[in-house]
Amino acid sequence: MLRQLTRSMGPTSRLLKQVNYGTNAPAGTHIPVTKALEIGQWEEKLKAAGVEDRKFNVKCIVSHVLKQKFSSVPDSFDQLQLNPGQLADFERFLEARCARMPLQHIIGEWDFMDITLKTSPSVFIPRPETEEFMRLVIDDHKNAKHVDLLEVGCGSGAMSLSMLHSLPQVVATAIERSKAATVLAAENAKMLGLLNRFEVHNHTMEEDKYLPEALKDKKYDLIISNPPYVKTEEFQFLHPEVVVYENLNALDGGSDGLRVARLVFDLACRHLRPGGKLWLELGNDHPPMVKTIMNLKYEGRLKFIAGYSDQYQRERFVQIEKV
Amino acid sequence: MLRGLVRFLALPPTAVRCKSNLDYSRFPVLQESDIEETFMRGSGPGGQAVNKTSNCVFLRHLPTNITVKCHTHRLASKNRVEARKLLLEKLDVHLNGEHSIAAQVKAQEQRKSTERRRRQEKLQEMKKSWQDRERTDGGTKSTDKE
Ligand SMILES: C[S@@+](CC[C@H](N)C(=O)[O-])C[C@H]1O[C@@H](n2cnc3c(N)ncnc32)[C@H](O)[C@@H]1O
Numbered sequence: 001m002l003r004q005l006t007r008s009m010g011p012t013s014r015l016l017k018q019v020n021y022g023t024n025a026p027a028g029t030h031i032p033v034t035k036a037l038e039i040g041q042w043e044e045k046l047k048a049a050g051v052e053d054r055k056f057n058v059k060c061i062v063s064h065v066l067k068q069k070f071s072s073v074p075d076s077f078d079q080l081q082l083n084p085g086q087l088a089d090f091e092r093f094l095e096a097r098c099a100r101m102p103l104q105h106i107i108g109e110w111d112f113m114d115i116t117l118k119t120s121p122s123v124f125i126p127r128p129e130t131e132e133f134m135r136l137v138i139d140d141h142k143n144a145k146h147v148d149l150l151e152v153g154c155g156s157g158a159m160s161l162s163m164l165h166s167l168p169q170v171v172a173t174a175i176e177r178s179k180a181a182t183v184l185a186a187e188n189a190k191m192l193g194l195l196n197r198f199e200v201h202n203h204t205m206e207e208d209k210y211l212p213e214a215l216k217d218k219k220y221d222l223i224i225s226n227p228p229y230v231k232t233e234e235f236q237f238l239h240p241e242v243v244v245y246e247n248l249n250a251l252d253g254g255s256d257g258l259r260v261a262r263l264v265f266d267l268a269c270r271h272l273r274p275g276g277k278l279w280l281e282l283g284n285d286h287p288p289m290v291k292t293i294m295n296l297k298y299e300g301r302l303k304f305i306a307g308y309s310d311q312y313q314r315e316r317f318v319q320i321e322k323v
Numbered sequence: 324m325l326r327g328l329v330r331f332l333a334l335p336p337t338a339v340r341c342k343s344n345l346d347y348s349r350f351p352v353l354q355e356s357d358i359e360e361t362f363m364r365g366s367g368p369g370g371q372a373v374n375k376t377s378n379c380v381f382l383r384h385l386p387t388n389i390t391v392k393c394h395t396h397r398l399a400s401k402n403r404v405e406a407r408k409l410l411l412e413k414l415d416v417h418l419n420g421e422h423s424i425a426a427q428v429k430a431q432e433q434r435k436s437t438e439r440r441r442r443q444e445k446l447q448e449m450k451k452s453w454q455d456r457e458r459t460d461g462g463t464k465s466t467d468k469e
Contacts, residue, residue, distance in 0.1 A: 031375065053377050060376075070397045102374050113397045129370055131400045230371050233383060241374040249373050287361060311362075311400075 033077035100240035126158035157185030177204035210267040227260035273320035
């Protein structure tokens with residue numbers, strides 16, 4: 001995608017090459033970031049493309065291009081200079097952002113709680129609500145002696161790896177249907193030095209094939225999942241960053257948004273130890289629905305403990321216990 | 324959930340406190356219920372459906388109307404913690420004036436630099452008197468030789 005954009009990117013960079021910056025600056029010299037923004041009319045272009053938080057977007061890209069930590073880049077770019085190579089990158093990335101490529105894909109990495117993860121095209125980008133979810137889960141297990149954790153659909157690995165990073169007594173196994181995500185999660189685990197406590201299997205959970213053959217008799221103390229939960233009717237609200245750049249298998253929860261969650265309930269019945277916990281991140285109206293489902297269908301097997309709100313005060317998380 | 328964090332934030336780690344010999348006895352505690360927090364999510368379903376990266380956090384301390392804004396980090400979650408630290412520092416200055424940690428640190432810095440200057444001056448003086456002595460001694464010696 002980026003390569004295509006580079007090729008199709010034209011007028012501004014040509015324009016830039018012809019302009020002589022400063023009165024007698026030789027070709028190939030540095031130019032101030034502020035000037036590059038002005039000449040490329042990037043503020044206007046980003047706005048026309050419907051990108052919000054433009055200052056923040058530009059600062060992320062500046063920090064990436066200059067290879068400086070985001071928190072060390074000043075809010076005013078007056079003193080920052082780009083060399084010709086950096087300028088070309090800068091424009092390529094801004095162009096990509098105008099095409100609504102997610103910032104996290106442009107930068108190639110993003111933070112999640114206290115860790116930084118690599119991102120990869122088509123792999124689900126961890127959301128801020130999931131940090132709040134993991135804070136609750138980690139808090140609930142911080143005093144446990146040992147935790148065998150299973151994650152269903154680990155994507156980039158954000159949830160499992162942040163838990164492993166904060167709690168040394170956790171050992172994690174993950175399953176993931178997407179090959180790209182499976183590879184990325186393993187890469188992230190390696191980068192964070194957590195590979196000795198993390199394994200990921202490329203497997204699609206299905207009825208009666210919940211776990212891969214190698215794990216079919218395994219039991220866990222904790223199962224976590226952020227299963228696809230977007231309802232079919234909500235697909236009209238998806239942002240371009242999501243529709244165009246993320247795999248719909250990571251989002252599509254069927255008509256009521258609980259299609260995959262229901263499979264996780266059944267998996268939990270088989271693979272949780274008694275007293276073990278199932279924590280799920282779900283959509284807005286889901287916790288009361290889950291409570292009803294537990295009472296009607298899983299009595300004597302799973303017990304609804306509580307629903308919790310995310311940081312935006314939307315009740316979206318549930319805790320369930322294996323009886 | 325951040326409440327736990329805030330309690331922890333109210334006082335810096337003991338190690339820091341001991342080393343710095345600052346007086347934290349007046350340092351305020353932040354009540355999460357006194358804070359009005361604003362950070363953006365926008366309308367719509369949220370969660371998986373959107374990919375928003377807004378990082379900016381605003382806090383207002385209701386009893387004093389002190390406000391802070393923080394967008395230092397890429398993540399809103401980090402800025403929420405950082406903003407609380409900033410608010411505590413401001414609150415401390417507001418409530419404790421010259422006894423606030425910021426004022427104490429400033430006073431300590433000043434003491435240190437005065438002390439440093441004094442020592443430097445003393446050294447300079449010693450050097451000067453030594454040089455003077457040398458010169459007179461040398462002078463005497465050369466006179467001796469003559
Ligand atoms: C919403 S994403 C969550 C990713 C990650 N846990 C996170 O929070 O960033 C859902 C993930 O589940 C995976 N997934 C969806 N259905 C699955 C299934 N039946 N079996 C295994 N993985 C599945 C998707 O490929 C996707 O990576």
